[in-house]
Amino acid sequence: FKNMPQVGAPDVLRLEKLMDRCQKNLEPLKEFILPGGGKVSGFLHQARTICRRAERVCIALSKAEPVDPTIIKFLNRLSDALFVLGRWVAKTQSEPEFLWERDVQTTKN
Template structure:
């Protein structure tokens, strides 16, 4: 499909409707618009991460270029997702790209590689600890919303199953990215305190039981 933008405003949407690929007009609050609008919002946040990234080039070292390329690819894939969501079944065209198993498997392979470098979590993480970490968590939450919007659309119209799986997998990818980036930059991860306190209380209880005379070692009766 050829792209040619000669003027941004058209006035055709001033009455609350807009055109999908193929020309069909729908309400701006329709499920399809919500789905690709949320995908666009997600892409903007990934763009923020990508914009800040060069400030950390030295701290990433040899991992900088591969990670920068991953973010570039994800932004382009999200645009593909948005384009597909903006195309109803009757608006599909020859050579139209649709998300497939290849994009999903690549996300999974990247997650597996990043997780090998990470320690297991002992609590749920909270957004923050560093700039990139915070924005990646924001991207993760918007990605979850995009997935929900895609499922809402799927209840009304048929959409590509692989597209929804890709969005689901990407939210996990963004979470793993947040942890991997924190480790690479030597920045802290914010953790949910209650889970940590529960674990500390369990350790204290186990330690108390193991002390003689405290319920751990029993005196043998004669």
């Protein structure tokens, strides 16, 4: 379409640079993080879930017809960026991150 915006490699690079800037202020992950926190970070985690779904749909579509691989890469990076932004917002708003903890109860017979 003539005036339709196009997603390109510069858009992917812009997301990667955004993530790099935000991650400078974040602790490295050692555990899975459960979605949650405050309102904004919760919405960012929700948006990430929706973006991952869109990525899966595009991958499935690409098996039936041509799909620009840059679009799939962009969706992947966008979902990563939403995750990082969710963590960054939680930190800047002094909200806790909820870590997934494996239930490691042992039973003795």
